[in-house]
Amino acid sequence: MLNFTKQGTLTLLNGSGRVVWSSNVTRRVQNPIAQLLDSGNLVVRDATVNYYLWQSFDYPSDTELPGMKLGINLKTGFHRSFWSWKSSNDPSRGDFNWAFDPRGFPEPCIMNGSIIHYRTGPWNGRGFATAPSRQPTPHNIYTYVSDPEEIYLTYEPTDSSIITRVVMQQNGILQLSVWNNQTQNWDNFGRQPTDNCDFYSQCHSYGLCNNGISSLCRCLDHFEPKNTTDWARGNWSGGCVRKTTLNCQKEVKFLKYSGIKLPDTRFSWYSQGVNLNTCEELCLRNCSCVAYANPNITATNEGCLLWFDDLIDIRDLGARGQDIYIKLDSSALENSTTGKAMKLRIILPLAALSLLLALCIIWYIRQKKKDQNEGRGMRCFEMFFTRESKDEELDLPLFDFATISDATNNFSLKNKLGEGGFGPVYRGMQKGGQEIAVKRLSRYSAQGTHEFKNEVIFIAKLQHRNLVKLIGCCIQGEEKMLIYEYMPNNSLDWFLFDRDRSSQLDWPKRLHIINGIARGLLYLHQDSRLRIIHRDLKPSNVLLDIDMNPKISDFGMARSFGENETGAMTTRVVGTYGYMSPEYALEGKFSVKSDVFSFGVLVLEIVSGIRNRGFSHPDHHHNLIGHGWILFKEGRSLELTNTHLRESCNLSEVQRSIHVGLLCVQQRLEDRPSMSSVVLMLSSDVPLSVPKEPGFFTGISQSTNADSLSSNPGEPSANKLSITILDAR
Incomplete structure (x- = not known):
């Protein structure tokens, strides 16, 4: 019970009448009142004077609202910052918080405990350099104050009818949202961090991070890597040093x-x-x-x-x-100046010759275009992709921007289905009545041209009932879009991790989804024209059609191999924490068995309805995989089953699915079954071997768990960001 005393103190009482929280107002007034303002601020004040004895805006949880002052009172040392929740059901302080660091030139940072997770850069007079949610917009006016008494930031909307909020999510992502009255939902507008280079000190000292280049990091001019060998391997932790001391x-x-x-x-x-x-x-x-x-x-x-x-x-x-x-x-x-002068003497004549040659080529192309208007889109398509992808014809229509814009009602917010690492996804309707889903590459996306090419080349060549169908693409100027068949039931995680919607997934549907994903992976690994390793299999990348048939999607991170190849090494680990196999996350080795591990995690999540990442248990520190293995060893596997399944489940099928899932997540890749064996084990009564210790299972502390790589105690299903920056070696 929330009680308001005659002295003007708010107190929260439990069932036995004990005070568990108090506003701790020390100043007494004659006529105190508690009032919830239109801004969302709960205040305690004197009825006759507009002076606040206490206000909730001084103690934000995970949400910032307009009018809140976030910062530090330098006289009293009082900090106003907001924190992530510990979990989706526990609003106590989590791992991440947004706060000003008063040292040096003050700037706000997102902290993971005592470690900087992200910093915005200093205030430049208009906004913060890398914070899209902190830049001046037509909707908000930002005020930054830094003086001897206090440092703080606040914002106000230019239009009082526009409702905005900033939420610190459990994974350290700060999300700016605007309320959409039409859809009665929050629409996301900008977040921080936005890409790989936003994460703190990616390239360490004197290293320049650029998300648009393949190596991510390079040294500033007149600097060189401190350790050339490590730098070449993609390990930039040593940073750079001056070439001349x-x-x-x-x-x-x-x-x-x-x-x-x-x-x-x-x-x-x-x-x-x-x-x-x-x-x-x-x-x-x-x-x-x-x-x-x-x-x-x-x-x-x-x-x-x-x-x-x-x-x-x-x-x-x-x-x-x-x-x-x-x-x-x-x-x-x-x-450097002398060297540049010599280079100019050589480069300028060559540049002039190149310019002349380029003009001739442009004239020739224009002449040809006059007689070949038809098929122009396909030529642009072919020019965009590499010669390797043109060896086989891709029967894929190219849509113009105007057509897609019309189909999505000019990319209306009410048509927006969600947003992932690639960018926003919109629902559209073609003139013929076919519903489509349009994935639009965002300029803030961690993914880019390489992933876009991957998606088009792979999906255009692959045909299977458990893979999403690509209808076409749009390439116009800076715009890059992929057009898919529309999936009315959204993605698997939309159902799986929602308390209400998960009840719609009874056991027959869940088993149907497990088998469908297994058949889709088997096709990728063995039966397709290309041997494909997906590398980012997770619930948000499994879409569900109107009949709840699963469709594997998002091939931006996928890799193809020859008939006799089964895997490779990489210095750029991509994928999503919680679904990566140990050898991939820690050594950069990936193979078909990496996908098998991800599939095993998926099976355990589908059976339990719980995320592998963010799982916690009062008796141990292990993740969902470790918990499932402990229950299996004790003969209590069925305790892993979601409560919604008790009436609809077939106990032997559930137990077998858990058993197969644990076989897939074994530590050593040699012990994991192939997808052909998995499909057989799920669809028949063949004997199953006893699973060995799963990946990332330790008896030491949670810091050795692979989930701790992300420092994320749990994440909402809306976050579909794929991590592409882990340097595990």
């Missing part, structure tokens, strides 16, 4: 680097009234100073930021980025 006794100069996210400012020094020329002099006079910048893009030459440690967490932002001036040995710059 700084020496305070020698002449130094500054080189301007543009279009970047300014480095970590926690150990920097800042002065507001210093212009850029004076800032340079200050850095020159201090031997420890390594770089300087003006953080404020709205006030040129008014503000000086100095760094005294290695520059960490730099990324390429292009036009959205800022300038920084880094101290270098003058001899390095002189050698």
Whole structure:
């Protein structure tokens, strides 16, 4: 019971009348009232004076609303920050929180305990460099205050009818949402982190992160990898060092680097009234100073930021980025200038010749286009893809942008089905009446051209009732879209992990889904023209048609192999935590047995209705896989079964499915069965071997569990982001 005392204190009482929480108001007033404001702020105040004795906005949970002040009162030390929930059913503080770090030049960070998970970059006068939800928009006005008394950020909507919120999800993703009155749902608009380079210190010191390049990290100009061997393997943790070491006794100069996210400012020094020329002099006079910048893009030459440690967490932002001036040995710059002059003498004549040749080619192409208007779309399609993909004709229509825009009602929010790592997905209706699903590549997507090509090439060549059907694609300018058959029942996780919808999945339907996924994987591994390893099998990538038939989707991470190949090594581990096999997550080895492991996790999740990641048990620290194995060894496998299945399940079928799932998630890939064996075991009464210890099962502590790689105690089904940044070696 929530009680309001005559002294103006809110108290929460349990059934026996004991106080379990109190607003702890110390100041007493004559006529206290408690009031819930239209903003969502619950306040305690004097009825005659608009002075708040206590307000809920000072103690946010996982949600920020307009009008909240997030920051630090420097006089009292009072922090206003918000935290992720511990789990979807436990609103106590989880692992992640959003807070200002007052050290150096203050900037907000998402913290995972004491470790920085993500930082926005410093306030640049208009917004934060890498925070789409913190940029000025037509809907919101942001106010940032930093003075001797307090540091805080707040925002207000320009239109009071627009309802927005920012939620810290359990996996450390900050999601900005706007309420849609038509659909009565929250529509997602921007999140942070948005891509691989947003995660803190991906390229470590003096490394430049660029999500658009294959290697993700490169050293800044005039810097080189500290450990060349590790760097070549994709291990960037050592960072970069100057090619020519700084020496305070020698002449130094500054080189301007543009279009970047300014480095970590926690150990920097800042002065507001210093212009850029004076800032340079200050850095020159201090031997420890390594770089300087003006953080404020709205006030040129008014503000000086100095760094005294290695520059960490730099990324390429292009036009959205800022300038920084880094101290270098003058001899390095002189050698570079001389080398550039020599290169120009060679390059300029070649450039002129290349330009002339390019003009001739353009003229020739235009002449041909005049006589060949038909089939133009397919030529563009062929030009977009590599020669390898053109060896076999892809019978796939190319849609123009206007057609897709009309079908989705100009990508209306009410047509939006959801959003994953690739980008938003919209429902559409073609003029002939066929319903379609349109997956539109987002510019903030962690995936890109390579994944787009993969999806088109693989799905266009694969035909199976348990694989999603690709109807066509759209490639126009920067726009890249994939058009699929529409799945009216959404994805498997939409049903599986929702308390209400999961009851619609009785045991016959779940077994039907398990068998369908198994047959789809068998086709990919053995019966298709290509041997395909999916590498990102999870519930959100299994779609359900109107008859609840499962369709494996999202082949952006897939790899193909020759008839005699079964696997490979990679330094770029892709997929989703909780579904990766041990040898893949830790060593970069992937094979058909990697998909078998993911399938085993899926089976256990389908039977239990519980996510492998985020599972917790009061008696042990293991994940769902470990819990299932413990129950199996004790002869209590059926305890893993979802409560909704007790009336509809066939006990022997459930027990057999759990047994097969545990065989698929065994630690050693040699022990795991092939998908042909899995299909046989699920559809017959052949004897089953006893499963050995599963992957990531330890008797030490949770930190050795593979789930701890993600530091995520649980995630809502709306989050379908695929991780593509793990450097496990």
